Amino acid sequence: MRLRRFIDIAVDSILKNKMRSMLTMLGIIIGVGAVMMMVAVGQGAKSQIRQSINGLGTNLIVVTPGASREGGVSRGAGTFNRLTVQDAEAIKRESLLLSGVSPVILAPTQAVGGKGNWRTMVRGVSTDYATIRDWNVSEGRLFDAEDLRGMRKVAVIGATVAKDLFPNQDPVGQNLRLRDVPFKIIGVLQSKGQTGMGNDQDDVILAPYTTVQTRLAGHQFIGQIVGSTPNPQDIPAAEQEVRGIMRERHKLAPYEADDFTVRDQTDIMQAAEGTTDVMTLLLAAIASISLLVGGIGIMNIMLVSVTERTREIGVRMAIGARGSDVLSQFLIESIVLSVIGGAFGVAVGFGGAEVIARLTGWSTAIAPAMVGLAMGFSATVGIFFGYYPARKAAQLNPIEALRYE
Amino acid sequence: MSEPDLVIDAKELTKVYGTGGSEVHALRGVDLDVRRGEMMAIMGASGSGKSTLMNILGCLDQPTDGVYVLNGARVDGLDRDQLADIRNREIGFVFQGFNLLARTTALDNVELPLLYDRSGRKLDSKALARDALERVGLGDRMDHQPSELSGGQQQRVAIARALVTNPTLILADEPTGNLDTHTSVEVLALFQELNAQGVTVLLVTHEPDIAAYAPRIMELRDGLVVRDHATVARQHAVLDPGGGEPVEPVESLKATS
Ligand SMILES: Nc1ncnc2c1ncn2[C@@H]1O[C@H](COP(=O)(O)OP(=O)(O)O)[C@@H](O)[C@H]1O
Ligand SMILES: [Mg+2]
Numbered sequence: 001m002r003l004r005r006f007i008d009i010a011v012d013s014i015l016k017n018k019m020r021s022m023l024t025m026l027g028i029i030i031g032v033g034a035v036m037m038m039v040a041v042g043q044g045a046k047s048q049i050r051q052s053i054n055g056l057g058t059n060l061i062v063v064t065p066g067a068s069r070e071g072g073v074s075r076g077a078g079t080f081n082r083l084t085v086q087d088a089e090a091i092k093r094e095s096l097l098l099s100g101v102s103p104v105i106l107a108p109t110q111a112v113g114g115k116g117n118w119r120t121m122v123r124g125v126s127t128d129y130a131t132i133r134d135w136n137v138s139e140g141r142l143f144d145a146e147d148l149r150g151m152r153k154v155a156v157i158g159a160t161v162a163k164d165l166f167p168n169q170d171p172v173g174q175n176l177r178l179r180d181v182p183f184k185i186i187g188v189l190q191s192k193g194q195t196g197m198g199n200d201q202d203d204v205i206l207a208p209y210t211t212v213q214t215r216l217a218g219h220q221f222i223g224q225i226v227g228s229t230p231n232p233q234d235i236p237a238a239e240q241e242v243r244g245i246m247r248e249r250h251k252l253a254p255y256e257a258d259d260f261t262v263r264d265q266t267d268i269m270q271a272a273e274g275t276t277d278v279m280t281l282l283l284a285a286i287a288s289i290s291l292l293v294g295g296i297g298i299m300n301i302m303l304v305s306v307t308e309r310t311r312e313i314g315v316r317m318a319i320g321a322r323g324s325d326v327l328s329q330f331l332i333e334s335i336v337l338s339v340i341g342g343a344f345g346v347a348v349g350f351g352g353a354e355v356i357a358r359l360t361g362w363s364t365a366i367a368p369a370m371v372g373l374a375m376g377f378s379a380t381v382g383i384f385f386g387y388y389p390a391r392k393a394a395q396l397n398p399i400e401a402l403r404y405e
Numbered sequence: 406m407s408e409p410d411l412v413i414d415a416k417e418l419t420k421v422y423g424t425g426g427s428e429v430h431a432l433r434g435v436d437l438d439v440r441r442g443e444m445m446a447i448m449g450a451s452g453s454g455k456s457t458l459m460n461i462l463g464c465l466d467q468p469t470d471g472v473y474v475l476n477g478a479r480v481d482g483l484d485r486d487q488l489a490d491i492r493n494r495e496i497g498f499v500f501q502g503f504n505l506l507a508r509t510t511a512l513d514n515v516e517l518p519l520l521y522d523r524s525g526r527k528l529d530s531k532a533l534a535r536d537a538l539e540r541v542g543l544g545d546r547m548d549h550q551p552s553e554l555s556g557g558q559q560q561r562v563a564i565a566r567a568l569v570t571n572p573t574l575i576l577a578d579e580p581t582g583n584l585d586t587h588t589s590v591e592v593l594a595l596f597q598e599l600n601a602q603g604v605t606v607l608l609v610t611h612e613p614d615i616a617a618y619a620p621r622i623m624e625l626r627d628g629l630v631v632r633d634h635a636t637v638a639r640q641h642a643v644l645d646p647g648g649g650e651p652v653e654p655v656e657s658l659k660a661t662s
Contacts, residue, residue, distance in 0.1 A: 016508045311504065315506070317492075318492060318498050320489055322485070325521060402465075
């Protein structure tokens with residue numbers, strides 16, 4: 001009952017000074033809006049990365065060359081590359097838990113055929129790759145063990161490559177020159193779309209790793225080995241198994257560290273999310289500065305308001321307001337100001353996130369909890385920066401306040 | 406201890422401002438009895454201690470020494486919150502400068518004291534505020550803001566605000582100080598009318614002409630009561646300048662010098 005009256009008084013006083021209230025709120029609006037936008041961008045990036053990592057296929061294990069460093073992130077660069085096709089074949093042969101294993105040899109290549117040129121990435125993989133990545137063809141077929149063994153010059157192309165080189169025609173059966181080597185297109189992959197980072201997953205050509213190794217890459221080393229288990233529960237055991245096989249193949253003594261890194265999807269996810277979390281935090285921290293400035297704006301205006309209304313405070317005290325009544329009145333006024341500002345700020349945040357999404361093509365996401373958090377934070381700013389002026393008002397001597405000119 | 410019909414029973418009130426060498430003895434032992442339903446004026450030159458006494462009687466300030474019994478209860482020595490509650494319940498203030506809240510309607514201004522009521526009783530504050538405004542003859546100005554009212558009307562709103570809690574007494578410090586003669590008379594007439602209805606009124610003024618409207622006048626000089634006497638109060642009904650000159654005191658209640 002008393003609270004309702006104080007809120008009435010606060011709203012009343014805010015409405016009586018519309019312009020000043022608006023300007024005071026502007027600081028909070030901008031602050032909350034900026035924080036919301038930054039978090040929206042960060043969260044959007046995070047959810048896209050998660051999506052695209054999930055899109056890699058479930059129950060995935062990735063072996064990369066080089067020892068692991070902090071957070072399971074490999075610093076492969078600079079480390080001597082010691083992953084070979086034979087490693088992949090050994091894992092395939094010896095692992096009991098992995099249902100599929102494939103080396104991945106990356107060869108950036110100019111593809112010539114159909115309408116012209118297309119610079120893309122050729123991926124030399126085994127027949128297991130499609131299963132591991134949960135990827136199938138929309139037309140034609142995938143290459144089989146025969147193609148692999150015979151080092152046949154066959155290729156399965158991604159939807160983007162198909163669209164660019166063979167618009168309005170069936171690419172299956174057509175020829176494609178990769179580094180002047182003629183390949184026959186036997187299939188077109190289903191479209192997977194973009195990853196969170198804006199990479200087109202369909203801009204790819206798959207070919208037997210045997211062929212890629214001999215015809216295109218020209219060396220023995222491979223970028224990574226991928227594998228998958230039938231069940232997610234088997235992943236930790238499979239990782240241990242793969243480590244054992246690799247250590248044995250690389251003849252590592254017990255005191256020697258791994259010269260390769262085995263990661264599962266969770267590790268990859270964590271590494272990526274850790275990065276986006278740090279980014280989000282950083283952006284939000286920078287944006288928070290404007291919220292802080294907004295809070296100081298509220299304090300400033302409340303101090304002016306207390307001084308300006310000294311007489312009013314004196315009158316209220318003379319007719320029976322206690323110090324706590326005056327404190328509540330001004331505190332509630334600053335909370336109401338900042339919460340209304342926060343509400344507008346949330347709206348600005350949503351709008352701004354949408355605009356950013358449109359302009360940049362990034363995805364943005366605002367979790368419903370963020371709205372509550374923003375409102376709570378605004379109220380806190382109101383309490384924090386409103387307390388000092390309110391206390392100043394409450395401690396006024398009524399006689400002096402009444403005499404104030 | 407105190408008679409039941411005494412609204413104010415103050416003994417030996419002193420007030421000292423400042424400390425050390427710069428002490429100011431604003432009140433130096435003031436005794437005051439006010440009966441329920443009385444109307445009295447406190448007079449004195451500027452600096453004689455009128456406002457200081459008002460502030461103490463109005464529980465805005467505490468005496469340095471002395472006993473103050475308001476409406477049967479001792480109020481000297483109470484803390485800030487207790488004093489605020491007593492002001493809310495027992496006192497109605499009328500100030501020289503009206504002190505209405507700007508951009509706030511007459512009705513909302515008058516309702517204000519009821520919003521700070523802590524007695525817990527159920528109050529229809531709007532209805533009480535309306536009644537109070539009608540009592541001061543402003544039933545048709547309830548939705549007007551102070552800026553839309555004349556000085557006299559503003560002071561009547563302030564009187565309604567003082568009345569609305571049905572206080573034990575109304576304290577008015579120079580209530581006509583900002584008003585012209587004609588309006589002053591109207592306001593004083595209103596006080597007389599309210600007093601006739603049983604409201605206890607204490608007027609503070611430095612003008613004998615104003616004090617003359619009260620049937621009892623107390624005079625302060627340098628923080629001491631120098632005179633406290635009953636008069637035949639000038640009546641507002643006699644607005645002609647000849648009538649109602651203050652007459653000689655008929656009864657000296659206190660002999661002080
Ligand atoms: N807050 C104060 N601090 C110091 N001296 C004061 C204060 N208030 C009043 N005085 C002094 O006390 C004396 C009485 O003042 P006051 O009660 O205001 O007189 P009046 O209202 O009759 O003009 C004056 O000398 C005045 O200067
Ligand atoms: Mg004075």
